[in-house]
Amino acid sequence: MDCIKKNYANFNAKARRKEYWMFNLFNIIVCFVVILLDSLLEFNYVLSLIYVLAILLPSYAVTVRRLHDTGNSGWWLLLMFVPFGGIILLIFCLIDSTPGPNQYGENPKRF
Secondary structure, rough: OOOOOOOOOOOOOOOHHHHHHHHHHHHHHHHHHHHHHHHHHHOOHHHHHHHHHHHHHHHHHHHHHHHHHHHHHHHHHHHHHOHHHHHHHHHHHHHHOOOEEEEEEOOOOOO
């Protein structure tokens, strides 16, 4: 998982759609497992809170890198605090990379 190993808090590069969505899929699966463990062990969601706090910064970082890949500024991430802003962010994360290099670096697809 490159998002955690190499790019834990890297806000300066670009992330392909595959990297972004695989990171989110992995987090959803782990969240379900951690919530299940919390329930079974009756920890009152302590493990869930620890996991969410540990993964918060990499989640923001991979989203900013994904925005960079589409040619948008990372400041667009602030839309998640606006009603219906999450829909716009979702659209940005669904669209394809800008062809060729942009102000944030080379195209990570490398073709």
